[in-house]
Amino acid sequence: MNKTINPLSRQIFIMAFSLLMVYPVLWWLGASLKSNAEMSSPNIFSKNPVWSNYIDGWFAVPNYSFTHFYLNTFTLIGGVLFTTIISCSLAAFAFARLDFPLRKFWFAILLVTLMLPGQVLTVPQYVLYNWFGWINTYLPFYVPHALGSGAGGSFFIFMLVQFMRGIPKELDDSARMDGCSWFRIYWYIMMPLTKPALVTVGIFCFLWNWDDFFGQLLYINSVDKYTINLALKLFIDTQSAMPWGQMLAMSLLSVVPAVIIFFFAQKHFVEGISAGALKG
Amino acid sequence: MNSDITSSSTTIALSRKPKRWESPLAGYLFLMPWIVGILVLVAYPMVMSFYYSLTNYTILDTPEWVGFQNYSEILFEDDTFRQSLKVTLLFVLFAVPFKLLFALVVAMLLNKEIRGLSFYRTMIYFPSLIGGSIAISILWKNIFGKEGFINQLIGIFGFEGKSWINSPDTALATLILLVVWQFGSSMVIFLAGLKQIPLDLYEAASVDGADWFVKFRKITLPMLSPIILFNLVMQTITAFQMFTQAFIITKGGPINSTYVYVMYLYELGFARFQMGYASALAWILLLIIAIATALVFLSSRQWVFYENEGGK
Numbered sequence: 001m002n003k004t005i006n007p008l009s010r011q012i013f014i015m016a017f018s019l020l021m022v023y024p025v026l027w028w029l030g031a032s033l034k035s036n037a038e039m040s041s042p043n044i045f046s047k048n049p050v051w052s053n054y055i056d057g058w059f060a061v062p063n064y065s066f067t068h069f070y071l072n073t074f075t076l077i078g079g080v081l082f083t084t085i086i087s088c089s090l091a092a093f094a095f096a097r098l099d100f101p102l103r104k105f106w107f108a109i110l111l112v113t114l115m116l117p118g119q120v121l122t123v124p125q126y127v128l129y130n131w132f133g134w135i136n137t138y139l140p141f142y143v144p145h146a147l148g149s150g151a152g153g154s155f156f157i158f159m160l161v162q163f164m165r166g167i168p169k170e171l172d173d174s175a176r177m178d179g180c181s182w183f184r185i186y187w188y189i190m191m192p193l194t195k196p197a198l199v200t201v202g203i204f205c206f207l208w209n210w211d212d213f214f215g216q217l218l219y220i221n222s223v224d225k226y227t228i229n230l231a232l233k234l235f236i237d238t239q240s241a242m243p244w245g246q247m248l249a250m251s252l253l254s255v256v257p258a259v260i261i262f263f264f265a266q267k268h269f270v271e272g273i274s275a276g277a278l279k280g
Numbered sequence: 281m282n283s284d285i286t287s288s289s290t291t292i293a294l295s296r297k298p299k300r301w302e303s304p305l306a307g308y309l310f311l312m313p314w315i316v317g318i319l320v321l322v323a324y325p326m327v328m329s330f331y332y333s334l335t336n337y338t339i340l341d342t343p344e345w346v347g348f349q350n351y352s353e354i355l356f357e358d359d360t361f362r363q364s365l366k367v368t369l370l371f372v373l374f375a376v377p378f379k380l381l382f383a384l385v386v387a388m389l390l391n392k393e394i395r396g397l398s399f400y401r402t403m404i405y406f407p408s409l410i411g412g413s414i415a416i417s418i419l420w421k422n423i424f425g426k427e428g429f430i431n432q433l434i435g436i437f438g439f440e441g442k443s444w445i446n447s448p449d450t451a452l453a454t455l456i457l458l459v460v461w462q463f464g465s466s467m468v469i470f471l472a473g474l475k476q477i478p479l480d481l482y483e484a485a486s487v488d489g490a491d492w493f494v495k496f497r498k499i500t501l502p503m504l505s506p507i508i509l510f511n512l513v514m515q516t517i518t519a520f521q522m523f524t525q526a527f528i529i530t531k532g533g534p535i536n537s538t539y540v541y542v543m544y545l546y547e548l549g550f551a552r553f554q555m556g557y558a559s560a561l562a563w564i565l566l567l568i569i570a571i572a573t574a575l576v577f578l579s580s581r582q583w584v585f586y587e588n589e590g591g592k
Contacts, residue, residue, distance in 0.1 A: 007392075014389055018403040021461070025406065027429050028419050039427055091314035100307025106315070113322060115513075117521055117569050119545060119562045123332060123555050124325035127339060147317025157314070182306040211412040213524045218550060232414045233528065236421075244422055251415030262409050266402065269468075 032249040039244050050245055054253070057246035060235055064223060066250065069231040076138050076227060077209050083146035084156060084205045085198055091148050092160030092194075093186045097172060114154040126218060140219040141209075151215070152208050156201045163197035164190060200268040203261055210258050228254045333559035343556060350560035361561070363536050364544040365568075370452060371540060372519040372572075375459045380511055383463040387470035388500070401468070408464030416458070417528035421445060424454045448537040451530050455538055458525055466511045473507035474500070502585035509580045513573055520569050541565055 026044060033049035034041075058066045094100070095107055129140045144150040148157060171193075172185045180188075191198070213229050220230060232251055239247075262269065301307070308315075333350055335343035354361050386404060390397060410416055423429045424444040431441025444450045481499050490498070501508075523542040526532060532539035545565065549558030 010389060010392065011394060014394065014400055017386070017389075018400045022403050022406055024419065024423060024429070024461075027423070031422065031429075039422075041432075087313050087317075090310050094307050094310035094314075098307035098310060099302035100304040100311075101301055103307065106311065109318060113318070115517065115573070116322075117517060117566055119521065119542060120329050120559075120566050121322065121325045122545075123549050123559045123562065124328035125321065126550070127328070127332075127555065128321075128325065130339060144317065144321055146313065147321060148314040149317035149321045153317075182303060182310070186310070207409070211410070213412070213414060213527075214546075229414045232418065236418060236528075247418055248422060251413075251418045254415045255410040255413060258410055258413075259406075262406075263402075266398070269405075 028248060028252055032245060032252050034245050036242075036244060053243075053245040053249040056243070057235075057250040060239070060243070060246055060250070061223070061231055064226075064231075066228070066231065066253070069226055069228045072225060073210070073227040073229075076141055077206060079138060079142045080145045080150065080209050081202055081205055083142055084148075084150060084153065085202060087146050087148040088153060088156040088160055088201060089191065089194065089198065090186070091157045092164055093190055095157070095161045096164035097169075097185075097190070098182065110154055110157060113149070114158060118151070122218070129219065135219060136221050136225060137219075138225070141215065151212065152205060156205065159201065160194060160197055163194055167193050196268070199265065203265050203268055206261060207258055329559045329562060332556050333563050335556045336554075337556035337559075338553045339555055340553075346556070350557050351564070354557070354560055354564060360536070360539070360544060364539050364541045367452060367537065367539055368520060368522070368541040371456060371459075371522060372516060374453075375456045375522075376512070376515045376519050378456070378460045379463045379515060380466055380508070382460060383466035383470050383511070384504075384508070386463070387467045387474055388496075390467075390471055391474040401471070405464035405468060408462040411459075411462035412524055414524070414528055417525050420454065420458050420525070421529045445530055446534055448534045451534060451538045455522075455525050455529065458529075459519070459522070466515065469507060469511055470504065473504050477503045505580075505584040506586065509576070509584050513576055516572055516576060517569055520565065520572070 030044040030046065031039065032053060033051065034046045034053075035050050038046050061069075095103065095110070125140075129135060132139070134140050134143075141150070145153065148154075167190065171189055172180075175185050175189055211229075213233075216227050216230055217233075220226060223231075223234065226234065232247075232254060235250060236242075236247060332343060334347055335345050336350075337343040390400060390404075394400070407416075425431075426441070426443040426446075428444075430444060434441055442450075444454050477500065481503070482495055485495050485499060521542055522540050523546065526538045526540045526543055527546075530538040532543050541561075542565075545558055545561045548554045548561065
């Protein structure tokens with residue numbers, strides 16, 4: 001009665017299943033090298049790959065090449081990454097190490113914002129940023145992240161608090177005895193020790209902002225400031241003849257940075273995703 | 281006797297004295313950016329959002345007070361609201377359970393000694409990595425189009441395909457499939473949870489002659505239930521807020537069959553600039569999500585097992 005699934009058939013099943021999962025991606029790769037006429041042929045890879053899809057696609061949006069959109073996206077995300085890591089680690093340090101009135105109250109607020117759906121804030125935040133004159137700049141991305149309340153901010157603070165609580169307190173106690181200020185403890189003791197968690201925060205922050213579309217759609221409206229996502233949207237909207245090969249080529253390129261990050265940081269990934277669920 | 285009294289009275293005196301905080305100033309200095317963010321970018325907007333929802337407000341002129349008129353209009357007269365709510369509920373009801381089911385089954389398959397585990401995990405996680413991006417939406421639009429990959433596949437078996445995205449009865453299903461395809465992140469969480477279940481539980485059950493199904497029902501499910509709850513809550517909240525895929529792939533159509541709630545909200549607020557009405561829609565969405573989450577938590581008392589409470 002004590003039977004389990006045969007290991008070999010399990011192995012074969014998993015192999016087939018993972019192949020099925022990535023099959024659309026393989027097809028994507030193949031289709032990005034096809035001409036429109038070939039698009040409906042059942043072969044995955046074309047016999048005469050149209051490499052020019054990548055070049056024509058790169059320059060398909062009038063006046064701007066995709067180089068411009070990549071630089072814009074990196075400018076946006078670079079600022080967001082930097083501000084997120086500073087602001088979230090500051091708040092996390094306070095929650096994990098410092099003792100002050102209403103600490104529990106503020107922590108409860110943090111947990112509430114963790115679950116708050118953002119739509120309720122969309123309209124008034126837009127009105128606010130419009131009033132500040134921040135529409136069509138990257139400030140609606142930088143400023144919230146610098147204050148730890150950008151997308152994912154609460155989650156990052158929560159994750160960092162959990163991690164910092166695991167660092168032995170004796171380290172900062174003895175530094176206190178030696179007359180070290182809290183800021184120096186944060187900067188010279190905690191930050192280096194929190195590095196693994198900071199890397200995880202950085203990776204998630206990068207990917208979420210790379211994927212984010214709603215915010216960019218709302219706040220950026222001149223092509224000059226467009227990110228890759230908006231450029232792709234513009235691409236599919238302005239083409240009447242639908243050059244599928246070029247579109248698929250450009251969208252494939254747009255996920256390359258995310259994929260590179262993923263392959264270099266797999267370990268952090270698994271830990272980061274699980275952290276919220278298992279420790280919380 | 282006498283010293284006893286004095287010592288106990290000093291303890292009382294001490295405990296009555298307000299607690300001395302170790303680092304009140306430093307605490308607030310470190311927390312200051314975050315608190316400013318919460319007040320200015322969360323608390324104030326929430327208040328304003330509710331205020332706007334009680335007004336007629338285009339961003340150009342000042343809000344005009346109308347009381348609960350927006351709400352009553354949405355709830356009793358607005359057919360588009362009803363349609364978008366129906367689409368969203370359908371989406372949540374199908375996408376979330378299927379996604380979690382796949383995630384759980386695959387996690388259990390991978391939770392064994394398998395050669396090349398990290399390779400498979402990577403392949404299965406891959407779609408989740410880039411899931412929300414425009415790129416994937418463009419891919420999907422192509423795959424399920426008239427001349428897309430799916431029709432080529434069924435063409436081999438002699439079936440004639442259709443444009444799955446342009447038919448009202450299949451458009452939503454293709455979006456659901458897209459989201460279910462991205463079950464990787466839930467799967468990774470399940471996998472981490474499965475690894476925490478002590479092996480001796482299974483060994484003891486084997487000694488008692490339990491088969492795999494009994495073990496699954498009596499050990500795996502209860503031990504994993506807190507994580508199932510976590511995934512269920514998070515995925516439900518996310519699914520209610522679906523936007524990008526519907527916006528890019530189907531643009532809400534055909535005949536509004538994929539017109540999800542947030543798309544309606546976006547269109548009213550930022551295409552027609554009816555910000556008061558859009559705010560009311562946002563609050564109703566918040567309420568719906570809160571109710572759905574509360575129902576999940578309420579039901580969880582029946583099925584979630586907490587070890588440190590000694591079971592139910």
